Amino acid sequence: MAPRARLRGLGDNARMRISARADYAVRAALLLAGAEGAEPMKAEAIADAQEIPHKFLEGILNDMRRGGLVVSQRGIRGGYRLARPGAEISVADVVRAVEGPLVSVRGVRPPELAYSGPAESLLPLWVALRANVRHILEGVSLADIAAGRLPDFVHALAQDPAAWSNP
């Protein structure tokens, strides 16, 4: 067991961020996608496999259940299964189930904003940004990731070495 360095505490501030919740949720869903057809998977098994705090994960799985993404079963043979095939669940579905809207500006969704003066064209910019984020996250399914085959338009973006550098 490699002692994974969990560096935290230093204020790494970034505004467009994927939270731990969302990251954990997607990873859990990916495990479920890999176990399709088999027995339901227990929260603790998922937590162990992906190194996610298991009580925290329980809450996340619950959100996904409320969002209709997974179905649960209690009791000794209980656990979680995907509610639909992994090919029909997008990453956007998962993120939205545990976090709400994908993109917001000052706490509201872009269409609710009102700008004046030279900032008027700022609104279409935020809308375009959101559309682009949606395009990516809605265009990738759990099955895609589990199979290691991202859609071409995503794969192409990730191929660019510049995409991997931190400026």
Next chain:
Amino acid sequence: MAPRARLRGLGDNARMRISARADYAVRAALLLAGAEGAEPMKAEAIADAQEIPHKFLEGILNDMRRGGLVVSQRGIRGGYRLARPGAEISVADVVRAVEGPLVSVRGVRPPELAYSGPAESLLPLWVALRANVRHILEGVSLADIAAGRLPDFVHALAQDPAAWSNP
């Protein structure tokens, strides 16, 4: 399913968010872009024009000065000017000056992450997402917005009516 109570204004949860700081910063910069060549603009004038709390804005302008985006002048004829022409300052420049990295996952930038099992291809997805956000925010300059002419590839995204709907 009970819809979560959503207070207006703040308290809305979304993970890829443009903070008030970033939004204010861009709007202030746009005003400065519109006043290029004229006298330096005072923080209070910007605050009034864009309805931004003026002491809060002062701090934001200061961050932009430290980031080399604006230059300031003290005293009775003081104020702020852009350090470079608005056509040479991107929205990404502004956002980064006041908030740091554009995208992070669980507090770190994507290349620092390590995934295992079926989540392995999650990393290229986050990287692609970041590349796309960068592409948009780095591809639009203050002058573009102030002139109301977004680049074609952004304009096209904003044209789609679906981009304006909240699912």
Next chain:
DNA sequence: AAGCTTCCCTACCCTTTTCGTAGGAATTCG
């Protein structure tokens, strides 16, 4: 029915971030 086991629900806790406000020091102009 008893007893596990597992999900489900509520409440709490601590730290960091967010969005500001307040007051004053430093600088520049007239």
Next chain:
DNA sequence: CGAATTCCTACGAAAAGGGTAGGGAAGCTT
């Protein structure tokens, strides 16, 4: 000098982020 304006530090309330704890409800298995 004196007024205006930027610059700096500190403080503060509220929310979000990331968990923990404990127990209730439901479903097997025997």
